[in-house]
Amino acid sequence: MTPRVLILGGTAEARALAQELQDARVPVVSSLAGRVARPRLPVGEVRIGGFGGPEALARWLRRHAITAVIDATHPFAERISASAARAAAAAAVPLLRLERPGWKASGGDRWHWVEDLPHAATAIRALGSARVLLTSGRQGLAAFAHDDVSWFLIRCVDPPDVALPARHEVLLDRGPYTLHGELALIDAHAIDVVVTKDSGGPLTAAKLEAARLRGLPVVVVRRPPRQDVATVRTVLEAAAWARTIVAR
Numbered sequence: 001m002t003p004r005v006l007i008l009g010g011t012a013e014a015r016a017l018a019q020e021l022q023d024a025r026v027p028v029v030s031s032l033a034g035r036v037a038r039p040r041l042p043v044g045e046v047r048i049g050g051f052g053g054p055e056a057l058a059r060w061l062r063r064h065a066i067t068a069v070i071d072a073t074h075p076f077a078e079r080i081s082a083s084a085a086r087a088a089a090a091a092a093v094p095l096l097r098l099e100r101p102g103w104k105a106s107g108g109d110r111w112h113w114v115e116d117l118p119h120a121a122t123a124i125r126a127l128g129s130a131r132v133l134l135t136s137g138r139q140g141l142a143a144f145a146h147d148d149v150s151w152f153l154i155r156c157v158d159p160p161d162v163a164l165p166a167r168h169e170v171l172l173d174r175g176p177y178t179l180h181g182e183l184a185l186i187d188a189h190a191i192d193v194v195v196t197k198d199s200g201g202p203l204t205a206a207k208l209e210a211a212r213l214r215g216l217p218v219v220v221v222r223r224p225p226r227q228d229v230a231t232v233r234t235v236l237e238a239a240a241w242a243r244t245i246v247a248r
């Protein structure tokens with residue numbers, strides 16, 4: 001079996017990295033969780049579905065001649081990153097984390113940082129907001145289910161499968177989003193607060209600028225703490241690391 005680099009994906013950066021390594025003729029297999037019905041696929045070999053926990057992932061790494069792992073999963077995908085850290089150590093395979101920088105507030109922003117989605121739900125009430133653009137994704141929506149005061153525009157890629165707040169509309173959509181589109185959405189629904197995770201990156205950042213232009217507060221969920229793993233911020237740095245490992 002050809003030795004390969006495993007990219008744990010589900011992000012735009014993971015897809016860009018697969019392309020970068022394919023162009024550099026580094027053999028790669030990308031892994032997706034299989035959560036999204038119609039995922040955007042990276043170039044090259046792809047496997048889909050959970051591994052079955054860290055021990056199973058460690059066995060998978062050995063069985064598939066993986067020479068290096070790049071964890072390019074989303075900043076809020078905590079379990080797979082923890083699993084990758086344990087599995088890579090157990091299988092003695094080098095691991096790198098590729099994580100895009102978080103967003104930074106600038107002048108005119110009215111951001112309220114919270115620890116998690118339940119705290120975001122509390123923050124909405126504290127702000128007295130009535131019409132919420134909720135962009136935190138399908139997971140964790142249950143945190144808002146008991147709010148029967150506000151109206152929610154829930155934007156996500158696939159239909160939610162948990163209890164939702166009494167007053168809501170679901171908008172199935174997927175980025176990238178434009179400033180023009182975000183302003184139109186905010187205006188059409190008379191939105192008075194935006195809720196987001198600190199996902200970072202340019203593809204979904206337009207809502208932040210739109211909120212600033214409309215003077216709206218944004219409730220931003222902080223990233224969860226991470227394992228102590230070597231981390232780079234850009235695709236090019238991750239590709240350079242992989243090429244070095246493969247050249248050894």
Ligand code: NAP
Binds near residue numbers: 035073074080136
């Ligand atoms: P998670 O909570 O960290 O992972 C849950 C389980 O899903 C993991 O334990 C693992 O199963 C499996 N899994 C996750 N990512 C995988 C991957 N790339 N390849 C194979 N198995 C994977 O992750 P999540 O928050 O549900 O996110 C799932 C995927 O969606 C991630 O790949 C992430 O990059 C992407 N994503 C997440 C978000 C977000 O807000 N969380 C946003 C955009 C994209 P086993 O334990 O069985 O191995």
